Amino acid sequence: MSDQKEQPSPDINLPDPVEFTKTMANIAERSQRLVTDFLQNQDLEGKGSVDPLNIGGAFYEMTTRMMRDPAKLIQAQMSLWQDYMKLWQNTTQRMLGGESDPVAAPDRGDRRFKDPAWEENQIFDYIKQSYLLTARWMQNTVNDVEGLDDKTAQKVDFYTRQFVDAMAPSNFAVTNPEVLRTTVESGGENLIKGLENLLEDMEKGKGKLRIKMVDDQAFKLGENIAVSPGKVIFQNDLMQLIQYSPTTEEVYKRPLLIVPPWINKFYILDLREKNSFVKWAVDQGFTVFMVSWVNPDEKLAKKSFEDYLVEGPLAALEAIEAATGEKDANVIGYCLGGTLMSATLSIMAQKGDDRVKSATLFTTMTDFTAPGELGVFIDEEQLSALEESMNQRGYLEGAEMAKTFNMLRANDLIWSFVVNNYLLGKDPFPFDLLYWNSDSTRMPAAMHSFYLRKMYHENKLAEPGGITLLGTPIDLTKIKTPVFMLSTREDHIAPWDSTYALTQQLSGPKKFCLAASGHIAGVVNPPASGKYCYWTNNRTPKDPEAWLQSAEQHEGSWWPEWAKWVGRKSGTKVPARQPGDGKLKAIEDAPGSYVQVKATPEDAHAIKK
Structure with a gap:
């Protein structure tokens, strides 16, 4: 018998063999069902x-x-x-x-x-x-x-x-x-849990992988996200209009309308109190109105870009006048909302409609000569395939749009979750931004086809008279409204040097501001965070790099810079207005019902009215 002491074995937690067998049997059964469903879907969708x-x-x-x-x-x-x-x-x-x-x-x-x-x-x-x-x-x-x-x-x-x-x-x-x-x-428990996570995501996607990025039970709209108090005071087929409750005794006379993109939901600007642009703007004394777009189904398949213009900003301006008695307003357009607002301003200018006294455009493309990596997905072959798919359903599925955007930052928005969820077997972290990112929206077939073809593919918006809306040839050079343009230096969706092109077309006063970081973080950057920086320049030369070389750098958030600019265009102070006190009565509490509708396949038809 050897005198050598036996070395202790590593402390490894082996799974219970009975439970392990049950788990693997369940995994095998679910896997077989998923493979069968996947092959059937390929037969149905493989045309x-x-x-x-x-x-x-x-x-x-x-x-x-x-x-x-x-x-x-x-x-x-x-x-x-x-x-x-x-x-x-x-x-x-x-x-x-x-x-x-x-x-x-x-x-x-x-x-x-x-x-x-x-x-x-x-x-x-x-x-x-x-x-x-x-x-x-x-x-x-x-x-x-x-x-x-x-x-x-x-x-x-x-x-x-x-x-x-x-x-x-x-x-x-x-x-x-x-x-x-x-x-x-x-x-090995992590790999077993990871395989279960993978199967769950495959089942949720009906045979297609839908990676879970966030604990979707951790947030509830109106309770711990999108919590700024207010009322829905108007609605139509395409949008609800929210008026937020004031937090100051006096407010600027001229209201502020925000038109977000309908590719995502509006509450990116109202995530939580600490990073809510809505709350911050209300605290500065602005009467804030927000467009909350509907999550469309096949019943809205024929809604066009014109419909979004009429039932969006134009309808909102009329509702704001009824709610406050103020004919004039300042407006903000974010991303696609800014593209829509630019076309709206062109029409209003040519019709002598001067209700918009200033416009702010966040990360807005109007010239698609160099649209960045999104241009990879836009050519005749891809558009034709996309239109065929949209025409069958009446809309573009929200998950398809989300997948495209996630591919632009694959390591952050795809592979990091593959490692976390499937290899480490962990649950996603409850992160408000990722909850919003996963809360995708659908696109009506007619509108989305027009937008991709006429703007991304043919670049007709940048061409005077290139497109006609409401019987008016769109010409961005006709816009004389003062414009504040905010772009972000690391934007992978709207490259800043492409958004800058609009400065060469506008005929009125303009101020271009460049923020550090990207499409979201560069915009949603509250002053209290102390993050990043931004650049300003009183001149707008033709070359964007020349603008940047002579620009002045400022530390921190650009929000106060914008507030000073728009404050000078907002009139005197008046007693604060409460939602529902005007001619338009409150319909329901903010954030409203339209934003609650999910774009997942199982509730694609659940449009709440």
Whole structure:
């Protein structure tokens, strides 16, 4: 008998074998049902193009042109090989106790490699650097191909990056140190829970993966999100109009109307008290009205861009006059709401309607010459496929729109949740912004087709007389209303240098302000947060980069800058107005019923009136 003491085994929590067997049997049964449903759906929905995104054609053209210059391709391969040799030498040196600088390092803020093991462990450091080298080589190789038109080059670059992001070692259990550590510590419970999460998301999506990004039970509209008090004082087929309750004894005489995009719900501007633009504006003494767009179903399939104009801002202006007695108003248009408001201002200017005394445009595109990465999804083949799908249902499904936007930030909005939910087996964090992001909306077929074709695809809004609405040729140069333009420097939806183009068309006073961060965080940036910065410049030269080079940088939020600007256009102070005190009586409490309607397949027809 040996005198050597037996070493204690690692403390691993093994799952109960009976419960484990039951769980796996349930998983197998659910998986078989999902596969059957998926195949049936493919039979039903598989008509039409097998490549609706037209990816194959773009990569075929790229490959053809790449093979015309084999010397360049060989040079790229040799460069990759040399990098790998250097990486191997450095890794060997580290394993022998030496020090070496990395051959490839992730960008600052790349959260995929935040676990210390990616740097401290030589094996995981090698895996990380090997991936980064290959990713860099792939992107550079496709970007160096000459002779591609801009559209094809952009599409190849975008989908190459999608592939590169998908193949990151952090997305796989055996090459993610955090997942491996959790698997050992839990005895594999994380993978079982992750598989259950995956099946639940597949079932929720009726055979299509709908990744759960947030605990949707953690928030309830009107209780802990979208909580600013107010009343719905008007509604029609397309929108409810909310008037918010004042928090000051006196308010500016001229009311403030906010027209949000209908691609998302309005409460991005009223998440919680600490980051609510609505509450902050009310606290500054503005009488705030908010358009809350309907979540349309097939009954509204024929609602057009004109209908949104008439039943949106024009109807809201009339309702505000009835509610307050004030004919004039200041308006804010956010994203697509700003695009709609720009067309509205053009019509009003040509008809001598001067009720809008100032307009503020948040991250608003009117010239789609360079629409950013969203342009990847807009060409004739994709539009035709999308229109065929919309015409069958009468609308664009909200989940399809959400998927497009999530692809623009795949690592943050797709793969991080794959790791968290399916590999680590964790539940999503209750985050107000992600709750809003997951609360998607549908698009009426007629309106969305017009918007994508006439604006994104043909860029007719930027062309004087390019489109006609309400019998009036739209000409943005006719707008003489003072305009405050707010764009964000890292915007992946409305690139700031593209939104800047409107400064060259407006005929009236304009002020362009550029905020740090992106499409949402750059806009929803309350002063109390102390985050980011913004730039201003009294001049608006033709070149946006020239504007930025001579702009003045300011620390903190742009909100006070805007409040001073619009305050000078808001008249004197009058006693505060309570919702429902005017000619329009309260219909229901804010945030109203339209915003409560979800866009999920199971309640797609539940439009509340």
